[in-house]
Amino acid sequence: MAEETEGQETGAEASGAGVDPAAVALALGGASRAKADEFLSNQNALIADQRHHLREQFKQLRLSIWQQRLGVLLRIATGFVGLIVAAGLIYMIWDASQSSGLLIEPFSVPPDLAARGMTGEVVAAKLLDRLSDMQAQTNSTRAAQSYVNDWGQAGIKLDIPETGVSLNELDDFLRAKLGHDTHITGEIVRTVSSVSLTARTGVAGAQTVTGSDADLDGLVRQLSEEIYRATQPYRYGIYIASHDRAAEAMPIMKALAQSGPTRQDRAYGYGIWGDLSGEFVGGDFSLGVLRRAIAEEPNNIVAQTIFGTTLGFEGLPEQSIRELKKDLLLISSNTLGLYSASVVQIYSKNYQAFIDWQLGDFFEATQNYTKVVQSGVSIAPFASALMAGAEAGEHDLAAARATLLDTASYSVDWRAGRTAFFSIIARMQIANDVQDWASVISDADTIAPILQKYPGLRSFLPTTMAPLMAYADARLGNISEAEAHIAATPADCYDCLITRARVAEIEGQHGRADFWFARAIDGQKSIPLAYSYWGQALLERGDPDDAIAKFTLANQKGPHFADPLEMWGEALMKQNHSDRALAKFEEAEKYAPNWGRLHLKWGEALGYAGRKDEAQKQLALAAGLDLSGADKVELAKIRG
Numbered sequence: 001m002a003e004e005t006e007g008q009e010t011g012a013e014a015s016g017a018g019v020d021p022a023a024v025a026l027a028l029g030g031a032s033r034a035k036a037d038e039f040l041s042n043q044n045a046l047i048a049d050q051r052h053h054l055r056e057q058f059k060q061l062r063l064s065i066w067q068q069r070l071g072v073l074l075r076i077a078t079g080f081v082g083l084i085v086a087a088g089l090i091y092m093i094w095d096a097s098q099s100s101g102l103l104i105e106p107f108s109v110p111p112d113l114a115a116r117g118m119t120g121e122v123v124a125a126k127l128l129d130r131l132s133d134m135q136a137q138t139n140s141t142r143a144a145q146s147y148v149n150d151w152g153q154a155g156i157k158l159d160i161p162e163t164g165v166s167l168n169e170l171d172d173f174l175r176a177k178l179g180h181d182t183h184i185t186g187e188i189v190r191t192v193s194s195v196s197l198t199a200r201t202g203v204a205g206a207q208t209v210t211g212s213d214a215d216l217d218g219l220v221r222q223l224s225e226e227i228y229r230a231t232q233p234y235r236y237g238i239y240i241a242s243h244d245r246a247a248e249a250m251p252i253m254k255a256l257a258q259s260g261p262t263r264q265d266r267a268y269g270y271g272i273w274g275d276l277s278g279e280f281v282g283g284d285f286s287l288g289v290l291r292r293a294i295a296e297e298p299n300n301i302v303a304q305t306i307f308g309t310t311l312g313f314e315g316l317p318e319q320s321i322r323e324l325k326k327d328l329l330l331i332s333s334n335t336l337g338l339y340s341a342s343v344v345q346i347y348s349k350n351y352q353a354f355i356d357w358q359l360g361d362f363f364e365a366t367q368n369y370t371k372v373v374q375s376g377v378s379i380a381p382f383a384s385a386l387m388a389g390a391e392a393g394e395h396d397l398a399a400a401r402a403t404l405l406d407t408a409s410y411s412v413d414w415r416a417g418r419t420a421f422f423s424i425i426a427r428m429q430i431a432n433d434v435q436d437w438a439s440v441i442s443d444a445d446t447i448a449p450i451l452q453k454y455p456g457l458r459s460f461l462p463t464t465m466a467p468l469m470a471y472a473d474a475r476l477g478n479i480s481e482a483e484a485h486i487a488a489t490p491a492d493c494y495d496c497l498i499t500r501a502r503v504a505e506i507e508g509q510h511g512r513a514d515f516w517f518a519r520a521i522d523g524q525k526s527i528p529l530a531y532s533y534w535g536q537a538l539l540e541r542g543d544p545d546d547a548i549a550k551f552t553l554a555n556q557k558g559p560h561f562a563d564p565l566e567m568w569g570e571a572l573m574k575q576n577h578s579d580r581a582l583a584k585f586e587e588a589e590k591y592a593p594n595w596g597r598l599h600l601k602w603g604e605a606l607g608y609a610g611r612k613d614e615a616q617k618q619l620a621l622a623a624g625l626d627l628s629g630a631d632k633v634e635l636a637k638i639r640g
């Protein structure tokens with residue numbers, strides 16, 4: 001038994017009481033009462049001490065457990081912080097490697113200028129302010145990542161040395177070692193009669209301007225332009241073009257197209273060179289530049305866009321639509337990364353709007369142009385002018401006039417010539433719609449100062465303005481002037497061929513008119529306008545059956561074109577089918593809800609159908625909308 005229990009506690013010791021019952025019994029048996037009480041008191045004290053120590057041990061044990069847990073948590077937190085620091089360093093390294101900003105160091109200045117407060121830091125700060133201001137005023141939809149040097153507002157900053165060690169210094173060190181920042185250094189040097197400011201950049205060498213030290217602010221402005229041009233030629237070109245200096249921008253874009261450092265630079269250079277050429281040289285030259293651009297870079301969305309729209313202005317709608325559909329495919333892939341995702345959506349609507357316009361869907365064109373204008377992108381002013389023309393095609397003349405007021409409120413943009421030109425065309429279309437022929441001619445006369453400033457736009461006169469003037473002159477009885485206008489138009493211009501037919505119709509030469517209508521259709525079979533105008537001519541000749549055949553074809557080519565639907569309704573009324581005409585008027589309203597003549601004829605048809613209350617409602621709508629003089633007379637007779 002002794003061997004089995006060796007090293008083990010028994011009795012009270014084993015139970016944790018710390019007292020041997022046998023020893024207690026022996027002690028109490030032979031001891032006096034006082035001795036026994038003392039012994040028991042000592043034993044109780046011993047037990048109390050042991051319990052106290054035991055509680056302390058438990059406390060220490062719990063504390064040790066918590067210390068171990070906290071130690072684990074601390075190690076985890078330390079590791080987590082380490083990961084954050086490592087991630088931060090990795091990001092700083094990556095960000096530094098992507099850096100392509102502009103860092104302006106304090107200039108060296110003569111002591112007397114520094115004493116007057118024009119220190120090197122002050123000069124650098126003024127240069128910074130001017131460059132930042134120019135950057136903010138450069139309205140370009142070009143994607144930032146397509147630039148070799150993408151400054152951005154945060155990318156232009158002063159580079160003033162700091163003391164001590166900081167994250168900024170670490171960032172500067174990494175950018176210096178890994179990045180592609182452009183550093184600007186410079187000095188002001190006093191000569192005998194002037195001062196010269198020089199700035200040096202690693203990518204563009206030195207730029208120097210000279211003048212009086214009394215005009216240091218002006219010299220800083222000049223120097224900032226030289227720096228902007230040297231380091232960001234595309235943005236500089238857009239900047240000066242947007243500040244009424246588009247002619248100066250054209251050679252910059254040409255140089256960028258021919259020797260730009262990247263595919264994106266060359267693509268943009270070609271596109272804008274082609275666009276500006278249309279304003280300063282002419283449409284044919286512009287198309288030549290754009291064809292070359294597309295041949296060299298088939299993914300050049302910029303050139304493809306301007307090529308497609310220019311063909312439309314040249315009177316070739318089928319070709320224009322074909323090229324703009326290519327644009328829609330190119331911009332969906334955005335292979336060269338020329339546009340950001342948000343700009344891709346807006347520009348897609350712009351291309352679709354021009355397609356819709358040429359197919360007679362003026363209502364949808366207006367909706368798309370509205371989104372483009374509201375976006376505020378760089379083409380918004382030009383899109384606004386085109387939107388006014390689309391609203392005129394939709395016969396919503398009040399909206400067209402309001403849009404022209406908005407267009408005029410824009411500050412100068414880099415398509416200022418075309419914006420002004422097509423604003424005049426829109427005004428002529430508004431006057432044409434209400435048959436105010438004298439205003440069509442007088443509006444055309446306002447084009448002279450625009451052509452003087454943008455001589456290349458003269459090449460678009462035969463295909464845009466001449467048809468409107470020719471028809472207005474013919475309606476005024478000035479047949480010789482009308483024939484002179486139309487004779488100067490190209491043989492393949494769609495609107496021009498239609499106008500030849502309409503002038504011949506006014507002259508009573510129906511066979512000649514039919515010849516020109518057929519010629520227009522033969523060149524542009526998918527476009528609905530010629531069918532519609534031919535149907536109108538047949539209707540006015542008193543041939544509603546053949547007219548309806550033409551309106552049917554026009555509706556097939558342009559199902560959202562309101563004009564053939566409305567005139568189809570008029571033809572049915574001439575056949576005494578006013579009840580069937582109502583369906584055509586109702587359908588036409590979907591695409592031209594604010595067309596005064598539509599509501600006039602609709603009210604007339606309802607009256608014939610015996611639906612007097614509805615007729616009065618439509619006639620009231622007509623009275624509140626734009627009507628020609630003849631339509632106003634007709635409305636008065638019907639309501640009379």
